[in-house]
Amino acid sequence: MIALDDAQRRVIEGVRPLPAEPAPLAAAHGRVLAADVGARRTQPGADISAMDGYAVRHADIAAAPARLAVAGTSAAGRPYPGRLEPGHAVRIFTGATVPHDADTVVMQEGCTAEPGAVVVHHAAPPGRHIRRRGLDFVEGEVLLPAGRRLTARDIGLAAAMNHATLPVHRRPKVALISTGDELAPPGSVLAESQIVSSSAPYLAAALTAEGAEVADLGLVPDRLEATVEAVRAARMLGADVLLTTGGASVGEHDLVHRALEADGVELGFWRIALRPGRPLIFGRRAAMRVLGLPGNPVSTFTCALLFVLPLVRALAGRSDILPQVEPARLGCALPATDQRAEMLRGTLADDGGLVATAFAEQDSSMMSLLAAADCCIVREAFAPAAAAGAPCRIIRLGL
Numbered sequence: 001m002i003a004l005d006d007a008q009r010r011v012i013e014g015v016r017p018l019p020a021e022p023a024p025l026a027a028a029h030g031r032v033l034a035a036d037v038g039a040r041r042t043q044p045g046a047d048i049s050a051m052d053g054y055a056v057r058h059a060d061i062a063a064a065p066a067r068l069a070v071a072g073t074s075a076a077g078r079p080y081p082g083r084l085e086p087g088h089a090v091r092i093f094t095g096a097t098v099p100h101d102a103d104t105v106v107m108q109e110g111c112t113a114e115p116g117a118v119v120v121h122h123a124a125p126p127g128r129h130i131r132r133r134g135l136d137f138v139e140g141e142v143l144l145p146a147g148r149r150l151t152a153r154d155i156g157l158a159a160a161m162n163h164a165t166l167p168v169h170r171r172p173k174v175a176l177i178s179t180g181d182e183l184a185p186p187g188s189v190l191a192e193s194q195i196v197s198s199s200a201p202y203l204a205a206a207l208t209a210e211g212a213e214v215a216d217l218g219l220v221p222d223r224l225e226a227t228v229e230a231v232r233a234a235r236m237l238g239a240d241v242l243l244t245t246g247g248a249s250v251g252e253h254d255l256v257h258r259a260l261e262a263d264g265v266e267l268g269f270w271r272i273a274l275r276p277g278r279p280l281i282f283g284r285r286a287a288m289r290v291l292g293l294p295g296n297p298v299s300t301f302t303c304a305l306l307f308v309l310p311l312v313r314a315l316a317g318r319s320d321i322l323p324q325v326e327p328a329r330l331g332c333a334l335p336a337t338d339q340r341a342e343m344l345r346g347t348l349a350d351d352g353g354l355v356a357t358a359f360a361e362q363d364s365s366m367m368s369l370l371a372a373a374d375c376c377i378v379r380e381a382f383a384p385a386a387a388a389g390a391p392c393r394i395i396r397l398g399l
C-alpha cells in the first residue's frame, strides 16, 4: 500500500494541459484559457453619453439658466454628424456619441424643451455624464490572462472585447467501463442477486460538471476477453483518461489488472492506504492515464474526489486541482486510525465555527449516506483517537 499523498503525486506527475482549441463563447464557460486574451477594440470607442438629455458646451451653461438652440439629435448608433457650435445643444440619448466640441451632458429632468430650443436650468461640472473613450478598456489591453478559468462574467467581457471564440484547453475525454456480472442499468427489472450500477452515472455527472467529455462504454461482464475489448475500445476512442469500476481487488473475478496489462497498459501502483478506496489501480498507456477504481460505490466516489477530478482538472489546464481542505471541529468522538487514512462521511453544522459529525455507519456500499453527507472528514493514517470538539479537517461536498 502506498500513502495517499504519494499516490496523488504519481497520478498527477507529468500531466500537461491538453492542447488549445478555439471554443465559441457559449462553449467556453468553465474552461481554461490557453493564451492571453486582449481587447480587440477600445471600449467605448468614442465619448458616450451616460444619460438622456442634451450635449452642451460647458461654457454655455456655466451661468445657467441658459437658453440654447437645439441643432439636432445624437442617438445610440446614430451620431450627430456635425460639430457643436457655441450657443447650441444637441438632443442626446444614453449610449449615443457625444458630438465634437460638446464636453458636458445635462439630464433632461433639469431642462425645459421649447420649439427648436432648450432651457438648461442648472449648471453642471464639465465632463458630467460622459463616459470617456477607453473608460472600460483600450485595444490591446490583456484583461483575461492565460490560465484563467472562465466565469460567465469573463464570457461577457470577452464578447465586449469583440472575441467570438476563445483559445481554451481541449476538454479531457474520459471513458468509463463498469465491470461486474451483477450490474444492471438504472431502470432495469432486477433479480435479488443484482445491483443497479450507480457509479457510472455518478462519475459522468461529476466529470461533466468539471468540464470533461464523458464516453460511457457501459457494463462489462466479468470475463477477461470482454474486459480487454472494452479497454481497447476506450483506447480507440482516444480517451485521455480511462476509468474502470469494480474488479480491482483480489477476488478471482477481479479481471481489471489482467485486462489492462493485456491491452498494453503499464501498471503503476495498486492499493493505497485509504479507507474507503484501498484497491485503486493506476496505470498508463502512452498519453492515456488509467484509474481502476474500486467497486464499492463510496470507494469509487472517494477515489474520484481525490484522484480522478484532480487529474481531469490538471488536463483541462487548471492549477487549483486538489479538493480544498478546511479546518473544523468534531461533533463526535472518533477512534484512532490504523495504517489507512480515512474519508468519513458526515454532516456539517455552523455554531460560529464549523462542526463536522461523522455518520455512525460508514459502510462503503451506502449511497444513501453518501448523498446525505455535507462533507468528508479527512483523517490521517495512525491518527490517535479524537474527542468531540477536537480540531479536524474536512472537504465540503458540493455538487
Ligand SMILES: Nc1nc2c(c(=O)[nH]1)N[C@H]1C(S)=C(S)[C@@H](COP(=O)(O)OP(=O)(O)OC[C@H]3O[C@@H](n4cnc5c(N)ncnc54)[C@H](O)[C@@H]3O)O[C@H]1N2
Binding pocket: 178, 179, 180, 182, 183, 195, 196, 197, 198, 199, 200, 245, 246, 247, 248, 249, 250, 251, 254, 276, 277, 278, 279, 293, 294, 295, 296, 297, 299, 364, 365
Ligand atoms: N479478500 C479481500 N476482499 C476484498 C478486499 C481485500 O483487500 N481482500 N478489498 C475490499 C475493498 S476495500 C473493496 S473497496 C472492494 C473492491 O473490490 P473490487 O474493486 O474488486 O470491486 P467488486 O468486487 O467488483 O465490487 C465491490 C462491490 O461494489 C459493487 N459494485 C461494483 N460496481 C458497481 C457499480 N458500478 N455500481 C454500484 N455498485 C457496484 C459490487 O456489486 C460489490 O458489492 O473489495 C473488498 N474485498
Ligand code: MOO
Binding pocket: 274, 275, 276, 277, 278, 279, 294, 296, 299, 364
Ligand atoms: O476500501 Mo474499500 O475501498 O473500503 O471499501
